Amino acid sequence: MIKKRIMAPGPTEVPPEVLAAGGMPILHHRTPEFRAIFAEVSEKIKYVFQTSQPVLTLAAGGTGGMEAIVVNLSAPGEKVLVISAGVFGERWAKIAEGLERKVVRISVPYGKAVTTDEIKKAIDANPDAVLLCGTLSETSTGVEHPIQEIAAITKASRTLFAVDAISGLAACKLKMDEWSIDAVVSGTQKGLMMPPGLALIALSERAWVAVKAKKSPKFYWSFESALAKLTEEKLPDTPWTPNVSLVRQLQASLLLIHAEGIENIWARHELLAKATQAAMQALGLTLFAEHPSVSVTSVQSPEGIDSGDIVKKMRAEWGISIVGGQGSMLGKIFRIGHLGYCDRTDVLMTVAALECVLSELGVPITTGEGVKAAQSIFLKS
Numbered sequence: 557m558i559k560k561r562i563m564a565p566g567p568t569e570v571p572p573e574v575l576a577a578g579g580m581p582i583l584h585h586r587t588p589e590f591r592a593i594f595a596e597v598s599e600k601i602k603y604v605f606q607t608s609q610p611v612l613t614l615a616a617g618g619t620g621g622m623e624a625i626v627v628n629l630s631a632p633g634e635k636v637l638v639i640s641a642g643v644f645g646e647r648w649a650k651i652a653e654g655l656e657r658k659v660v661r662i663s664v665p666y667g668k669a670v671t672t673d674e675i676k677k678a679i680d681a682n683p684d685a686v687l688l689c690g691t692l693s694e695t696s697t698g699v700e701h702p703i704q705e706i707a708a709i710t711k712a713s714r715t716l717f718a719v720d721a722i723s724g725l726a727a728c729k730l731k732m733d734e735w736s737i738d739a740v741v742s743g744t745q746k747g748l749m750m751p752p753g754l755a756l757i758a759l760s761e762r763a764w765v766a767v768k769a770k771k772s773p774k775f776y777w778s779f780e781s782a783l784a785k786l787t788e789e790k791l792p793d794t795p796w797t798p799n800v801s802l803v804r805q806l807q808a809s810l811l812l813i814h815a816e817g818i819e820n821i822w823a824r825h826e827l828l829a830k831a832t833q834a835a836m837q838a839l840g841l842t843l844f845a846e847h848p849s850v851s852v853t854s855v856q857s858p859e860g861i862d863s864g865d866i867v868k869k870m871r872a873e874w875g876i877s878i879v880g881g882q883g884s885m886l887g888k889i890f891r892i893g894h895l896g897y898c899d900r901t902d903v904l905m906t907v908a909a910l911e912c913v914l915s916e917l918g919v920p921i922t923t924g925e926g927v928k929a930a931q932s933i934f935l936k937s
């Protein structure tokens with residue numbers, strides 16, 4: 557028997573309380589009972605975004621939420637800047653191009669973080685850009701981008717700054733209001749410790765002004781429709797049928813998040829990341845990311861080894877789902893997710909199993925060295 561465990565950067569494992577909430581009977585979404593839950597969730601999620609602005613809940617995956625941002629904050633033919641530093645940065649570009657926006661890429665080599673100089677240059681060269689799209693934690697490379705510093709630049713410009721925090725929310729430090737970010741989108745299957753299926757979006761005051769002024773075609777994605785239902789009725793509501801079970805699960809997950817505290821959640825992720833990074837380095841492996849994210853550790857595959865073989869053995873023989881590289885990084889890196897419902901024991905277990913897998917693949921490591929390095933980080937904490 558092999559137990560299945562997820563150590564991927566999403567979907568992540570789901571705590572029993574949250575799983576149980578998903579098994580509750582379906583409520584009709586127009587009942588006072590459901591709307592009271594939606595009201596609670598819509599209020600409590602603001603803390604996770606660190607915003608006082610309304611947070612919209614859309615029945616969509618993360619990509620749907622990204623598309624909704626482009627639809628609402630820009631119009632066809634308008635210029636959109638995109639930080640393209642990995643598969644998910646590039647996804648912004650593809651969405652915007654698909655929606656006939658004029659895309660200008662700020663291309664960053666995979667594994668590196670964008671610099672503030674690159675952002676300044678792009679903003680100065682494109683004063684007509686209505687939107688800059690970036691990624692908090694670029695899941696494909698394992699890089700965390702300097703969101704606070706970028707927002708300080710966009711704040712002083714007319715370009716709105718939208719952040720994909722799909723794998724970053726409730727893991728990486730993020731203070732939407734304090735940092736002056738204009739739009740944040742997240743999904744449920746990562747730091748929020750839930751199944752996939754909801755996109756959560758918050759906008760700054762100036763972004764709401766832009767939404768109301770923008771004449772771009774939309775219907776299902778209309779933020780104005782969502783806001784009207786969220787704020788104009790006696791109890792919050794949604795324009796279309798919401799994902800009722802996921803909203804109930806979000807209620808359960810927010811109870812856990814509020815009990816732990818967002819600062820403690822950020823600190824836990826930092827600790828898990830530090831231990832994972834130390835373990836990889838103690839095994840003589842090279843980290844792929846120059847500015848590693850606290851939600852995922854990306855590691856270069858050892859010389860002569862296809863990272864896909866490591867991933868397959870981890871899953872087949874140890875029941876642990878880690879992931880390989882995407883796009884141009886296919887076969888070259890493997891990634892360990894340590895976000896959401898994840899603790900120190902998960903990290904120790906994963907490193908120990910990985911040591912066995914690497915040994916069996918003939919990689920010259922000393923088993924135990926990685927575990928020892930992780931233990932030492934935990935013992936010091």
Ligand code: PMP
Binds near residue numbers: 565617618720743
């Ligand atoms: N952005 C990032 C940073 C992600 O990690 C993901 C999911 N891996 C997405 C966007 C896309 O989200 P979804 O798969 O829910 O559409």
